[in-house]
Amino acid sequence: MNRELTLTKAPIVEPECVASRLASPESGACVWFLGSVRGTEEGCAIRGIHYEAYEAMARHQFQRIFDEIEARWPIQSIRLVHRLGPVMAGEPSIWVEVASPHRAEGFAACEFLISEMKQRVPIWKQPIPL
Amino acid sequence: MIVRVQFFSYFKQLATEETLSLELQDDALLEDLLQRLRSRFPKLAELNRSTLVAVGMEYASPGQKLSDGALVSIFPPVQGG
Known part of the structure; x- marks a missing residue:
């Protein structure tokens, strides 16, 4: 299974991510997920979110999740980009591409990837007030 | 033995320092280290139930034996995405 993991302070440019789709002729399905920063946090308006990570452990835990996915489903490729640092409201904070034979x-x-990430990948949010 | 401790997210502010080193007995368990830290940083002790702990790159339980030079990371629940 192809794996690409990017933790970056650079903006996620969705059209560029989609244009670089990594799927083989056997990939009958390509699932994309884009997560964006909401403009409110617990009912209060915010400018954005500051993302902090324990990067070495985050990379390791993502790879463990990828291992579990590979053992469980016939996935051909996973690409994941997660923003770090300040991300303004409305901007993408995470982008995922999963290519597989069937949807x-x-x-x-x-x-599974998103749910497990939220349980065990050491990344934290700090709201940026208006 | 000497173990290194690092804090993340708002635990850095609660602990008032980002990293530290502690000397422990050679047969020390992770729980022994956590007790030392709870005594030293009472504000962290209040959040004991919502504290995650890793040794190296893996999550660890209090009964885990520590080794010299271990890197122990202490942080609140994660929030990626």
Whole structure:
């Protein structure tokens, strides 16, 4: 399974991510997920979110999740980009691409990846006030 | 033995320092280290139930034995995405 993991302070440019789609002729499905920063946090308006990571452990934990996905579904490729540092409201904070033979495993693997990330990948949010 | 401790997110402010080194007995468990830290940083002790701990790159349980030079990371629940 192809794996690409990017933790970056640079903006996520969705059209560029999509244009560089990595799928083989056997990939019948490509699932994309884009997560964006909301303009409110616990009911209060905010400018954005500052993302902090323990990068070495975050990379390691993402790879463990990728291992589990590879063991569970016939996924051909996963690409994930997660922003670090300040991300303004409305901007993308995470982008995921999962390529697989059929849609069911692609959707399932993408959901699993996001859910597991939120449980164990050491990344934290700090709201940036208006 | 000497172990290194690092804090992340708002735990850095609660601990008032980002990293530190502590000397422990050679047979020390992770729980022994956590007790030392709770005594030293009472504000962290209040958040004991929502504290995650890793040794190296892996999450660890209090009964885990520590080794000389271990890097122990202490942080609140994660929030990626």
